[in-house]
Amino acid sequence: MAYVRKEISTESIRAQERICAGINERLGEKPRLAMVDTYGCQQNEADSEKLRGYLAEMGYGFTSNEFEADVIVVNTCAVREHAEMRVLGNVGQLNHAKKEKPGQIIAVCGCMVQQEHMAEKLRKSYPIVDLVFGPHELWRFPELLESVLFAKKRRRVFETGPDDGSVAEGIPLRRDGSVKAWLSVMYGCNNFCTYCVVPYVRGRERSRRPEDIVREARELVAAGYKDITLLGQNVNSYGRDLGINVDFADLLRMINDIEGDFLIRFMTSHPKDATEKLFRTMAECEKCAHQLHLPVQSGNDRVLKAMNRHYDSEKYLRQAELARKYMPDLVITTDIIVGFPGETDEEFEDTVRLCERVRFDAMFTFIYSKRVGTPAAEMPDAATREQKQRRFDRLLDTANRISGEKHAEYEGRTLRVLIDGETGKPGYNLSSRTNGGRLVHLKGDTGLIGSFAEVRIVSSNTWALYGELV
Ligand code: 5AD
Ligand code: SF4
Numbered sequence: 001m002a003y004v005r006k007e008i009s010t011e012s013i014r015a016q017e018r019i020c021a022g023i024n025e026r027l028g029e030k031p032r033l034a035m036v037d038t039y040g041c042q043q044n045e046a047d048s049e050k051l052r053g054y055l056a057e058m059g060y061g062f063t064s065n066e067f068e069a070d071v072i073v074v075n076t077c078a079v080r081e082h083a084e085m086r087v088l089g090n091v092g093q094l095n096h097a098k099k100e101k102p103g104q105i106i107a108v109c110g111c112m113v114q115q116e117h118m119a120e121k122l123r124k125s126y127p128i129v130d131l132v133f134g135p136h137e138l139w140r141f142p143e144l145l146e147s148v149l150f151a152k153k154r155r156r157v158f159e160t161g162p163d164d165g166s167v168a169e170g171i172p173l174r175r176d177g178s179v180k181a182w183l184s185v186m187y188g189c190n191n192f193c194t195y196c197v198v199p200y201v202r203g204r205e206r207s208r209r210p211e212d213i214v215r216e217a218r219e220l221v222a223a224g225y226k227d228i229t230l231l232g233q234n235v236n237s238y239g240r241d242l243g244i245n246v247d248f249a250d251l252l253r254m255i256n257d258i259e260g261d262f263l264i265r266f267m268t269s270h271p272k273d274a275t276e277k278l279f280r281t282m283a284e285c286e287k288c289a290h291q292l293h294l295p296v297q298s299g300n301d302r303v304l305k306a307m308n309r310h311y312d313s314e315k316y317l318r319q320a321e322l323a324r325k326y327m328p329d330l331v332i333t334t335d336i337i338v339g340f341p342g343e344t345d346e347e348f349e350d351t352v353r354l355c356e357r358v359r360f361d362a363m364f365t366f367i368y369s370k371r372v373g374t375p376a377a378e379m380p381d382a383a384t385r386e387q388k389q390r391r392f393d394r395l396l397d398t399a400n401r402i403s404g405e406k407h408a409e410y411e412g413r414t415l416r417v418l419i420d421g422e423t424g425k426p427g428y429n430l431s432s433r434t435n436g437g438r439l440v441h442l443k444g445d446t447g448l449i450g451s452f453a454e455v456r457i458v459s460s461n462t463w464a465l466y467g468e469l470v
Contacts, residue, residue: 005206005241008139008168017172019142020057023149027059034060035069039087040077042231042267043202044110046182047138048075051109053172054141066097071105071145076112078197080369084112091126098128105148107131109138114201117372119160133159135187135202139168163188163203169212179420179450180227181220185213185251189233191270193297194308194375195340195368198233207238210246214254221260226418226450227433228255230266236273249281256285261452263418265437267293268335271319272310283326290327291437294319295335299354300347303340306379313354320358331361331436338395339368339388341379348391355398361406361438363399367392400462407438407460414456414470419448428466439464 034055038048051073052062063069074091077083091108098104106129112118114134122129130148137144137159148157167187175181186207189199213230220228230251232238238248248266255264264287269278271294282288294316298304301312311319324330336351355363367388370377417432417440428441430448432455441464442455448469455467 004165005167006165008166010170013139013168013170016054016140016142017057019146020054023142023146024057024059026150032060032070033063033068034071034073035063035066036073036075037090038075039083040075040079040111042182042229043184043187043233044075044077045176046184046231047110047135048073049173049175049182050138050171051075051141052174056174057172058142058145066094067100069097069104070101071107072097073107073109076108076110078111078115078118078201078371080366081371082369084118087112088121088126091122091129095128105130105145107133107145107148109133109141110135111197111201113160114163115197115372116160119158123156123158129156130154131157133157134161134163136163136166139166139171163201165203165206167206167208169208177420178223179225179418180229181225182231183213183216183220183228184208184231185235185248185266186232186238190237191234191310192308192375194306194379195337195371197371197374200373202233205234205237205241207232207240207242209242210239210244210251210254213251214258217255218258221258221262224450226262226452227420228262228264230255230264232266233268234270234273235266236269236275236278247277249275249277252278252281252285252288256287263287263289263435265289265291269294271296271316274319274323276322279323279326282323289435289437290329291331291333291435292323293333293335294323296351296354296358297335297337298340298343298347299351300343301350303343303347303350306342307337307340307376313350316354317357329436331434331438332358333362333364333437334358334360335364335366336395337366337368338392339381339383341368341376341381343368343383343391345387345391348395352395352398355395355402359402359406360399361436362403363395365392365395365399404460404462407462407465410434410438410457410465411460412457414454416452417442417455417467418452419444419450421449422446432467434465440467441465442467442469444469 188203188205190205239246419432430442432440459466
């Protein structure tokens with residue numbers, strides 16, 4: 001079936017907001033609280049800000065205590081089994097709260113429920129769940145919630161049909177912070193890496209229009225945000241579906257042109273699509289952070305091919321080298337999967353070798369998790385859990401050692417950071433980020449949160465840098 005992009009009209013979103021106002025009116029003065037619990041990636045964090053935006057328009061305040069909440073929304077992840085197990089465990093636990101609070105509404109949304117077998121599981125084994133809806137239905141949340149909230153007798157609603165390619169603009173947002181903001185530039189993924197469930201649950205790639213993105217970025221800057229992270233599963237293919245002559249590098253430049261003192265970050269980049277133009281643009285745009293999250297997944301060419309990644313280790317190394325040529329201070333981070341079906345100990349060693357060559361500033365390492373319906377789930381897998389765990393431990397040791405060494409190189413240097421929050425620790429009460437995104441702990445006045453400052457790095461460890469304001 002040909003894929004059709006479905007733009008949700010502003011009128012449809014206004015209609016959802018009218019439903020929010022209607023709910024607000026019907027519930028009247030009665031104080032009410034909602035809890036939104038988020039699993040998984042930044043895209044999900046961004047989606048939860050939309051759920052909270054709608055809920056705020058319905059008159060809900062927010063809590064993190066399930067026993068206080070009138071509405072609970074669990075926004076789920078499907079990337080690995082571990083996340084799904086945590087979701088199911090925590091949803092199961094909610095029956096205590098629901099017993100004490102009859103009439104409490106429990107909704108489960110996000111990637112996990114978009115898989116048929118998971119929706120079935122919720123239907124059959126989790127009767128406390130009232131509402132289930134997939135990521136592409138999020139824009140209809142008010143209408144869906146209304147249908148369970150005011151049903152004459154208890155009604156369960158499941159909206160988990162196939163992804164319909166929806167792109168919705170203008171959903172009200174309630175952002176989590178006041179310094180850093182997420183900004184989705186595209187949804188879905190077309191890459192079908194053989195291990196990954198994302199293309200099945202988030203549907204095909206679709207880009208937001210550049211004018212909508214730039215408008216939102218402008219609003220963020222005007223509201224005082226200093227650190228904007230552009231989000232997409234593969235930002236390097238931004239714009240391809242729009243039929244206009246704007247690629248991701250062009251988009252970066254448009255946002256860079258917005259007046260103000262702020263930083264632009266983005267994730268995730270696919271190595272097959274990263275271009276010299278992108279690296280040059282990052283180097284030329286003064287607001288673009290010198291940070292690149294470039295998942296390599298494996299350092300072995302046979303495994304990369306079996307993963308359907310469309311690059312080999314040489315191409316990856318060339319990309320990293322080229323990016324560093326344009327930005328010698330570039331921070332490069334990566335994702336790696338250990339124990340992909342059929343990976344041998346020797347093939348795994350190629351991954352360790354690649355990490356030693358690139359010297360990533362940070363690595364996010366995962367043990368392969370079998371996902372229903374993906375091609376890799378059908379591939380023979382001889383390695384034992386113990387073997388995979390040994391590989392994982394070895395990779396983690398390598399990652400930690402390299403991060404520690406890279407961090408030590410910062411000691412004695414003075415650099416500009418963005419102070420973004422409190423740590424709650426007396427010695428180093430503030431947290432901040434370098435231009436490249438490395439964490440720096442500081443001591444200083446909380447009034448500095450949201451401002452840029454010069455710091456001298458005095459010490460470091462594997463996970464963070466420690467600095468003094470200068
Ligand atoms: N098993 C383990 N890790 C996975 N990832 C994606 N799918 C799987 C899976 N089935 C990892 C990849 C990706 C990151 C977001 O999650 O490394 O880059
Ligand atoms: Fe999954 Fe690959 Fe798409 Fe990333 S690029 S979301 S790993 S299919």
